[in-house]
Amino acid sequence: MSKTDLFRQMATYNQWINDSLYEASTRLDAGELARDRGAFFGSILGTLNHIVVGDTLWLKRFATHPSGTETLRAVSALPAPSSLDQILFEDFRKLHEHRRWLDGEIIRWADGLTEADVDQVLAYRNSKGKPFNKRLSYLILHFFNHQTHHRGQISTLLSQAGVDIGVTDLVALIPDE
Known part of the structure; x- marks a missing residue:
């Protein structure tokens, strides 16, 4: 498997697990999503926002690389988040x-x-x-690892709130050979 094949698989996994995580989060009302649960970014909503903040910051950086200039044009037009704990979206539906x-x-x-x-x-x-100045492949690995790290935190917060998000493992998307 090439590095680019791996990154395409990680992008697919990212979308799949985010869909699962957001679907599971809909089982809680707005108050429960915003409730401070003592996590690093406070609440489920705060942690979901942090992942979007991190993704936005990294994608804007990747957009300055020749490989991202065109494909990340829409992301590069987004305003840069002001802090890592910025709440970009108070409304869960808009965040989703x-x-x-x-x-x-x-x-x-x-x-x-x-x-x-x-x-x-x-x-x-x-x-x-x-x-x-870092090799892009390592930064992309960090990008996907950062998402996974914080989704794990959200999975725990949801579990503590009585919400099971189901299977989260990457292996669920790896085809049998």
């Missing part, structure tokens, strides 16, 4: 709608990546303005 759109953009971008693209170095600045 944006998540679906963002996941489609991620899939479209991943589908266009080439091995040559991911072997290049991306120069970027983090949210504190510190400059970095």
Whole structure:
């Protein structure tokens, strides 16, 4: 399997698990979604927003790479989040709608990546303005790992609220051979 095949699989998994997570979240009312549960980003809604914030920041960085200039044009036009804990969407339905759109953009971008693209170095600045130069393939791995990390937190918060989100493992999407 090539790196780009892996990233396309991760983009598909990202969309699938986000659909499951958001569907499970609809079983709670707005008050329960926003209730501070002592998590790093407070609530389920806060953590869902953080994942969108992180995705937006990284995709905007990826849009400066030649491989993302065209495919991430719509994402690059989004305003940059002001902080990692910014609540971009108070309304769960609007957050879910944006998540679906963002996941489609991620899939479209991943589908266009080439091995040559991911072997290049991306120069970027983090949210504190510190400059970095890192291989794009490692940054894409971080991008998907970050999502998984915080979805695990949300899975726990939902479980504590009595909501089972079902199967979450990537292996569910890996075809038998």
